[in-house]
Amino acid sequence: MRDLFSYLIKRAAWMVLTLWAVYTVSFILMRSVPGNPFGGERNVPPAIERQLMARYNLDAPPLQQYWDYLVGIVTRFDLGWCMGLEDYSVNQVLAEGFPVSATLAIFALVFAIILGVSAGVVSAVFRRSKADVALMFAAVLGIAVPNFVLASLAILLFVFMIQIFPAGGWGTLQQIALPAFCLGLPVAAYIARLTRTGMLEMLTKDHVRTAIAKGLPYRTVIMRHVLPGALLPVVSYLGPAVARVLTGSLVLEKIFAIPGMGSHFINAATQRDYTLAMGMVLTYTVLLFVMNTLVDLAYAIIDPRVKLQ
């Protein structure tokens, strides 16, 4: 138990340090753009410009701005106002986008785990069969084909040629299915390969041989004795998988016009909405950090040999 606490404290300290570094770098970048963000587009009257500057706290000296913004984030979780979207605070955008992206990511991950593990088990159990070769070829394909190419092909095929899915939008299960599929497929391919390797290794272990020798049904041996051990590498891959799904959702949300965090982030980047982009970067950092910590914890619970450090 003490292990766990000291581990969590250590991780939290690292996270704070990382966040601070990210914040500082993005703040410096943001403020080193010459001029102010409102000057370029149209000529605003000086009074209005003063108001705008005051709203975004741009009239304070840089160090004061840095400090105010930091205090705002730490004490109130207040990431400020968006520079691009009028009358939206960064927190509001996050609150709108997060549930959408989270739903998409969960669907994609669940789909990836189910498909990946079953494909891996099948190809390991029927090793060197045609099914094995076909599945592993598909897995290599899934790893190499970028997910935006996959998504474009999927739209061509399943939206326009065989019309079974809607082209975009958000809300119904039908609208979630295709993006989640495209998002999850590369992860599924990787999980399938990991599962297969793990299964093949476990199948040669002594305890498995004993289980078969004492006459257990093959299915039980696979399910009870082989699969749990084979899934360990898959669990440790879940951290990178979350990162991959989050990055992938940037493009997929754009392609399928889903109003999630990813599309907001891309819009913020293309429209130079600095406060929103910075808030998003910080949020993504926290998300990935928390997910990685959870995965590490899960790994330590599943496998007693692993020590948290």
Add this chain to the structure above:
Amino acid sequence: MNSDAKREALERILAESREIRGVSLWQDAWSRLRRNRTAMISLWCLMLLATLAIMTPLLPLQSPIDKDLSQRKFLPPNVGTVVMGSRPGLKFAGGTLSGQMAEFEESIRAMESKAQSTSDPKERAKIKQSIEDRIEVEHPFNQMWNDLGPVAWWMCEMRVAVFGDYAIPSLFGTDKLGRDLLARVFWGARVSLIVGIVATLVSLIIGVSYGAIAGYFGGNIDAAMMRVVDMLYSIPFIFVVIFLVTFLGEDSVKKKLDSIGIDQITIFYIVIGAIYWLTMSRVVRGQVLSLKHEQFVDAARTVGASQTRIIFRHLVPNVLGIVIVYLTLTIPAVMLFEAFLSFLGLGVSPPDVSWGLLVNDGVQAITPLKTRWWLVVFPGAALAGTLFALNFLGDGLRDALDPRMKNRT
């Protein structure tokens, strides 16, 4: 007599030893790689691709930037003949590229002879200047291609000399502005491959130096350097880079960088390279840690080699094997990242083309009424195929250079 016999015996042994061929690590790895069929096929495909990308200006392709909105918009793949420079809007002499070139060179020559005949040096300089201006604006090459370098320019001249006005028909169809997709895929290959290679080299230089220095000095220096790497690892770099690109895309920043002579693509190489060095540095550090107590390092130190020399002459060449493996695995990652950013509209910007940009154009052109599949399928296939081959080659190299596999079949 005795000494003669001895010498003979010695020479026999020497001759015998000459018969024996040592197998170096590289020969061994190469022979193992040659037996790996998928890796070899990938290697050949990649070499073919690289050659074609280098030779692109020599190939009789259509213009990648010449727009024809009235007649050639969204043509599906076809084999209809195309003559270079025949679009009426170009107003080329005789409706051909070579005809226009002949006429243009004629007029330039007239101007040059005028420059020769004038005695006033000021007047001559003025004419020379106007010749240069005319070449920049009116030369048919600058209307058909975008920003050719000196080598590519020469290759284009060769191409006109060899193929004349022949151009390969639009086998891949045309895009929303009537540009030939085949030519764009080829020109895009150049950008995608160069970004992949240069960014990987940047990451190689940073990663290997950083890892080698940390591993060689060890102790507190190593601990501090590796903590920095740990921290960088936990930053979601893709998001930070997108943020960075936003900042670099700002007009005033762009102008400032242009004045120092750095354009966007260069920054792109550096930024991408600068984030992909982390794994490389860890791997190199681990290797150096285990190598630095070997005898050859002690020997180098004894004869008075400097630390820089030991690191870069004695240690780094010995980690080359594993570095090459990581290199072939970094190139596809970098290319994918470039395509990803270009796809989002944050990477290579028109009139340059890259595969990511082409796929993005393709996705934009899909509408419920018309499925213009060729715009997605061809660039997508080019990108996926290249990544596929690079992954296979990387896997093959990893197996081939694995020291545990030595002398095994």
